[in-house]
Each structure stands twice: as C-alpha cells, then as structure tokens.
Amino acid sequence: MSAKQIFTTLAAFALFLASSGCNAQSKQENTNAITQSNNNAMNKIVIFFSHAGDNYVVGDNGANYITNIEVGNTKIVADYISEITGADQYEIVTHKYDGMAYTPLINLAQEEANKGELPPYEGAAPDLSKYDTVFIGGPVWWGTYPQVMFTLFKDIDLAGKTVIPFTTHEGSGLANCVSDVKKAFPKATVTEGFSIYGHEVRSGKAKVEKWLKNL
Numbered sequence: 001m002s003a004k005q006i007f008t009t010l011a012a013f014a015l016f017l018a019s020s021g022c023n024a025q026s027k028q029e030n031t032n033a034i035t036q037s038n039n040n041a042m043n044k045i046v047i048f049f050s051h052a053g054d055n056y057v058v059g060d061n062g063a064n065y066i067t068n069i070e071v072g073n074t075k076i077v078a079d080y081i082s083e084i085t086g087a088d089q090y091e092i093v094t095h096k097y098d099g100m101a102y103t104p105l106i107n108l109a110q111e112e113a114n115k116g117e118l119p120p121y122e123g124a125a126p127d128l129s130k131y132d133t134v135f136i137g138g139p140v141w142w143g144t145y146p147q148v149m150f151t152l153f154k155d156i157d158l159a160g161k162t163v164i165p166f167t168t169h170e171g172s173g174l175a176n177c178v179s180d181v182k183k184a185f186p187k188a189t190v191t192e193g194f195s196i197y198g199h200e201v202r203s204g205k206a207k208v209e210k211w212l213k214n215l
C-alpha cells in the first residue's frame with residue numbers, strides 16, 4: 001500500500017472523527033526571517049514548515065483522534081536540531097491555513113497537491129549563501145511536503161550544498177519527501193531522510209539526537 005493510500009485510509013477515519021467537532025485555533029506565532037543560533041560554527045540552517053492547530057494523531061495504543069496543538073510537531077523537531085547542532089532557522093510561513101478545522105484543511109491540502117498549486121509564503125526567501133548544510137523539514141501532507149514548501153523550493157538554490165530532509169507524520173514515514181527534494185534540488189547532495197511520528201516528538205528528543213550523531 002502506498003503512503004498516499006495509507007493516508008487516505010487514515011483520513012477517511014479522521015473525517016468521521018472530525019464530525020465530532022474539534023475547533024481549530026492556531027496560537028503559534030510565526031516570523032519569516034532567519035533566526036540565528038548563538039552557536040553556529042558549522043554554517044547549518046534548518047528550513048521548515050509546521051502547522052499548529054487541529055491535527056490527526058494515531059496514538060501508541062492504536063487510538064486515532066484529532067487534537068489541537070499549540071506548537072507544530074515539525075517545529076519541535078526543528079528546535080531540537082538547532083539546540084543540538086547550533087543550526088540557524090528559517091520558518092516557511094503562510095497564514096492560509098490559520099484557524100482551519102482538520103477536515104477542511106485536509107481537503108484543501110489534497111486539492112492543492114492534486115493541482116500542484118504553489119501557495120505564497122510570507123516575506124522573502126532566505127539568503128543561504130553562508131550555509132553549506134541545509135536541513136529541510138515538514139509534515140507529510142498527502143504523501144509529500146505541503147505545497148507551500150515547494151513554493152519556497154522554487155526560490156532558493158541549493159546547488160553544491162548538503163541537504164538533509166526530515167518529516168513528521170502519522171504513518172507515511174518519509175513518503176515521497178526525499179525524492180521530491182532530490183527533484184527540486186538536482187545539484188545538491190541529498191542525504192537519507194529522517195522521519196518521526198508527530199505524536200512522538202514531544203518525548204522524542206533522544207531519537208533526534210541519535211539520528212544527528214549518526215549523520
């Protein structure tokens with residue numbers, strides 16, 4: 001079964017759950033400038049997108065439910081990476097999905113993916129000239145990264161840089177993210193990716209640390 005098929009099954013179940021009425025509230029404050037680490041000797045940066053608000057969770061005990069998260073799962077992983085490696089950060093920001101309940105959000109995201117839409121991001125693309133290593137992270141949305149990430153990909157050049165993709169997800173793992181990053185940046189050296197369940201990230205710092213140590 002493909003990542004997309006797995007998620008379609010998950011999403012169908014979630015649609016049912018969503019009818020029980022979760023309210024979406026995004027409390028995450030986003031900026032779009034590069035956030036500099038005090039400790040970036042290695043010229044690394046984490047470029048990421050993360051959506052706070054209603055999200056779908058497959059719990060460890062097999063229970064599926066929708067929950068409202070104040071800080072997005074991928075942002076938590078991006079923060080671990082910066083804390084552990086000293087990498088700077090650039091967050092891809094859009095307000096398009098702010099406050100959306102889960103069901104309309106997955107429907108909109110699916111439509112965007114099917115049509116290959118490229119929703120605009122806030123602010124300017126980052127100047128990446130001083131970085132040689134670029135982590136790229138986001139949630140898996142319908143089998144790949146959210147479309148707004150591809151909008152940014154068109155505006156940056158990673159030729160000659162080492163690119164390290166990662167995802168947070170609820171069953172699809174890396175899905176098509178690594179191959180899509182390779183397609184977007186054919187002149188970069190794209191490494192193996194890292195994935196972690198979204199519902200695991202809050203207790204998953206050690207897992208992220210172990211991955212980073214083995215790079």
Ligand SMILES: Cc1cc2nc3c(=O)[nH]c(=O)nc-3n(C[C@H](O)[C@H](O)[C@H](O)COP(=O)(O)O)c2cc1C
Pocket residue numbers: 003004007049050051052054055056057069071072073074075105106107109110138139140141142143144168169170171172173197198199
């Ligand atoms: C619109 C949408 C589509 C999603 N599609 C998938 C998917 O295809 N596969 C999957 O495993 N999880 C999927 N998920 C779950 C997210 O990937 C997962 O919850 C992730 O950790 C969210 O990260 P974030 O909080 O940083 O946005 C989807 C969630 C949303 C909201």
